[in-house]
Amino acid sequence: MATEKQKIDVSFVMTVYNKEYYLPAVLEALLNQTGLKNPEFIFVDDVSKDRSVDIIREKTKGIKNVTIVAKDKNEGISITINQGIKLAKGEWVRMLDSDDILPLDSTEKMMNLAIKHKADMVYGTFKKTGKEPLEICHEKMPDDFDYVYKKDAMRAVLKGRFTRMGQLIRRKVLEQAGGADTRVFIQDETIPLRTARFANGIIKIFAEAVLVPIETNSLSKNTNQLDNDRFFAHYNMLLDYYDNLDKDTAALIYMKALSANWKYVKKNLEHPYWTADFMRYIKAKVFHPQPDFQFLEQLGHRFLSLDNVLRSKNTVG
Secondary structure, X not given: OOOOOOOOOEEEEEEEOXXXXXXXXXXXXXXXXXXXXXXXXXEEEOOOOOOXXXXXXXXXXXXXOEEXXXXXXXXXXXXXXXXXXXXXXXXXXXXXXXXXXXXXOXXXXXXXXXXXXXXXXXXXEEEEOOOOHHHOOOOOOOOOOOEEEEOOHHXXXXXXXXXXXXXXXXXXXXXXXXXXXXXXXXXXXXXXXXXXXXXXXXXXXXXXXXXXXXXXXXXHHOHHHHHHHHHHHHHHHHHHHHHHOOHHHHHHHHHHXXXXXXXXXXXXXXXXXHOHHHHHHHHHHHHOOOOOHHHHHXXXXXXXXXXXXXXXXXXXX
16 A cells, blocks of 8 residues: 555646657656645657657656656547546546746646645646746746635636636646546546636736747637637537536536637638627526527537647547
């Protein structure tokens, strides 16, 4: 039986794909997180074509509790992060992209707050620094920062912005939620949304828990991808769990799906304010109706017809 000293306190799960430029700095910050008793580091590479895996092997040589999975099939971020989550043994899981730089004391401070308030989820903000990775890999969080605790994690997620990696989540809650929705390519929206159904409280820290260096090739520049994934994160949630949601929560999720669709329409359709999309969006904001699944299905077909959107290899929205 594992002793307290042997137990994993935090499992870091990193998805990797062609990030050799960032990895030396990312690993420098990750492997030097402060205040942890016995962390583990799980890296799942989605068939990188550069030296990403070699760099991870070099930088983690001699470090205990390291697992490196070099896949032979490219499947996408959500499937890959779930493969890492399944390997995690820690009480807590902190997930990150392979270009996310964690302030050195961020995990320690997040975990201390989670324990203090008995919260299952902790999020911070992120900052696009525009700096070279090695310039920011020794940064720390401020000692004095504001935060808020919310007992109703689902309402907090739906009302707030929880769209960046780097969150800290209790492993048993993350597993109960099933991790990311693998029908959606990017996991940023689906993990907090799905996990909040089971979480006992959430903390939002108003300080940077993730630092983003200068971006060379980011999915965040593809706004159609972001709108598509936001839409399906919420549409799938309604499809899967509508019968188990209270009416207020269902209306909020419906509103988020329509909001994602409106962002797409406003950028891509001619005369967007004369569309049914805009009218549905305004109606949802004012009257908070229950989901119209027939209309959502129509929107889903339109999103699925987009050519410039990446999708998980073994499933679609």
